[in-house]
Amino acid sequence: MNKTNIDAGMDIVTDVVIVGSGFAGLSAAIAAAQAGVSVILVEKEASCGGNSLVSGGALTVVGSPIQTREGITDSFxxxxxxxxxxxxxxxxxxxxxxMVQESYPTLQWLTEELGVKFKDRVDQYGGHSVPRxxxxxxxxxxxxxxxxLTQAKSLGxxxxxxxxxxxxxxxxxxTNTTPPMVTGVVVKTPDREIKQIGVNQGVVLATGGFSGDRAFLQQQAPHLPTGLDHTNVPNATAEALIEAIRIGSQCVDLEQVQLVPWVSPDETGYGIAPLFGSYTVLxxxxxIDPVTGKRFINELADRKTWVDTLLTLGHPCIGIADTAGMENSGIDIEPYLADQAVVKKFSTLSSLAAEYSIPDTALQQTLDRYNYFVEQLHEDRDFGKSLRDQAKPLNPPFYGVRLWPKVHYTMGGVKIDAQAQVLGVGDLPIAGLYAAGEVTGGMHGACRLGGCSITECIVFGRIAGQNVVKHSIT
Incomplete structure (x- = not known):
């Protein structure tokens, strides 16, 4: 089939179609448009962004000037x-x-070309050896x-x-061993019309994960506890992934679903607990295990280790921090304490223990021991937690939150190569089909480290946009 025949059956023809308007999709759209081709980006919701819009925006970066200034030894x-x-x-x-090699160039692109401003500090999330x-x-x-969005619109x-x-x-x-070639998409418009959009170069899938798709999630990961809430926007569903599978795309790691520990059962969705739990408590x-009053984990363990340990514990744990911790993390939880429904403030450790039914004496002993590690030893001899130089002993007032896992991220998706090409049978590329972000699989294996998803989205979004324009449907 030649290009003329393809165009003949289409309502619209453009060079590139991007599906999805989060970090991956917009990065791809910008890269393709900068190469001088026409780009149509389609988004199923009424506004752009998806999970990217409600994310914290953290990037994992190696080799930044802040790391150098702070004397942090890091490497690819x-x-x-x-x-x-x-x-x-x-x-x-x-x-x-x-992803690792392109992490700092990605930060440079965001700051120098797009004008995004980042905090003049670097944080350390669970599973990372150093702050990055x-x-x-x-x-x-x-x-x-x-x-x-501003950049994409300015590029047309x-x-x-x-x-x-x-x-x-x-x-x-x-043949049975040769993947098909993607020539366009069929979409449903706001007026519920069905339109065919043909492409001269190709299609980039950037539709995110399927944490909000209960049926598909249960099908792929039946091992998960039932009834878990998720942190994603409601439209994080699998229909685009299923369509890619239909045309022959390989998938990897669909059973690998990430739960996160720093969310609270006392609110739905993402909520405010992660602001306190992820940035300050960890x-x-x-x-603290409220049954024993003792620590049970290295609070900076990776997410899978954390969740597996918490599920074995069998009940929510209690995250505790203080004002000094909030000052260090840069997160002020005070504005969110109006009804004290999720994060609560206590003038004494005893009042916190009473609220969460924690043995008072055991909790005091745990706190004293941890404070000794921080103030005297600068080393956590119980769990090996990395103690930052600015860490201080915990003192009243204290802040507490109940923590229990929620579905957060789906590591599995379509199989791609390092050029962001979607791979079909025999690992052969499906001509004209590229993908980036959470719709893809393989990057994170069984557990994603915090901050890596946004870096991945932008790195591979740009790669997809740069490479899709090199393909031509003839």
């Missing part, structure tokens, strides 16, 4: 090692190496997303919201 090899360790060696090494997580000034992905990217992918259009496969506070 160390981040790669951390990711493979967390991923239980299931990661696609080529994808990991690409860089946060936008507002601690919100919306800051990055707004800059990307046509953004169509309330436009849902229905089908990927392909040529027939030449780095500068304690996680």
């Amino acid at each position: 090899a160390l981040l790669k090692q951390d990711m493979l360790t967390a991923g239980r060696q299931l990661n696609n090494v080529a994808l990991v190496e690409t 997580n860089h946060n936008p000034e507002t601690l919100s992905g919306s800051e990055i997303l707004t800059a990307m 990217v046509e953004i169509r919201t309330q436009t849902r992918l229905i089908r990927l259009l392909t040529t027939p496969a030449q 780095a500068y506070g304690l996680a």
Whole structure:
């Protein structure tokens, strides 16, 4: 089938179609438009962003000037090692190496070309050997997303919201062992019309994960506890992934679903607990088993270790931190304490213990021991937690939160290579189909480290956008 025949059956023809308007999709759209081609970006919701919009916006970066200034010794090899360790060696090494090497250039692109402002500090999340997580000034992905939307529109990217992918259009496969070629998409418009959009170069899938798709989630990961809440926007569903599978895309790691420990059962969705739990409790506070009054984990363990341990515990734990911890993390939880429904403030440790039914004496002993590690030894001899130089002993007032896992991220998705090409039978690329972000699988193996997803989205979004324009449908 030649290009003329493809165009003849289409309602619209453009060079590139991007499906999805989060970090991966917008990065791809910008890269493609900068190469001088026409780009249509379709988004099924009424506004752009998806999970990217509600994310914290943190990037994992190796080799930033802040790391150098702070005397932090980091390397490509160390981040790669951390990711493979967390991923239980299931990661696609080529994808990991690409992300690691492109992490600092990605931060440079965001700051120097798009004007995104980041905090003048570097954080350490669970599973990372050293501090390497860089946060936008507002601690919100919306800051990055707004800059990307502005850039995409200035480059002439046509953004169509309330436009849902229905089908990927392909040529027939030449043989049973040869993948088809993608020639366009079928979409449903805001007016509920069905339109066919043909492409001269190709399609980039950037539709995110499926944490909000209970049926698909249960099908792929029946081992998960039932009834778990999730942290994603409601539209984090699998229809685009299922369509990619239909046309022959390989998938990897669909059963690998990440739960996170720093969320609370006392609120739905993501909520405010992660602001306190992830940034303050894990780095500068304690996680306590309310039955024993004792710590039970290295609070900076990777997410899988954390969740597996918490599920074995069998009940919510209590995260505790203080004002000094909040000052160090840069997160002020006070504005969110109006009804004290999730994070609560206590003038004494005894009142905190009473609220959460923790043995008072055991909790005091645990706190005294931890404070001794921080103040005198500068070493956690119980669990090996990395204690930052600025860490201080915990003192009243104290802040507490109940923590219990929620579904947060799906590590599995379509199989891609380091050029962001979607792979079909025999690992042959499906011509004209690229993908980036959480819709793909292989990068994180069994466990994603915090901050790596946004770096991945932007790195591979840009790669997909740069490479899709090199393909031509003839």
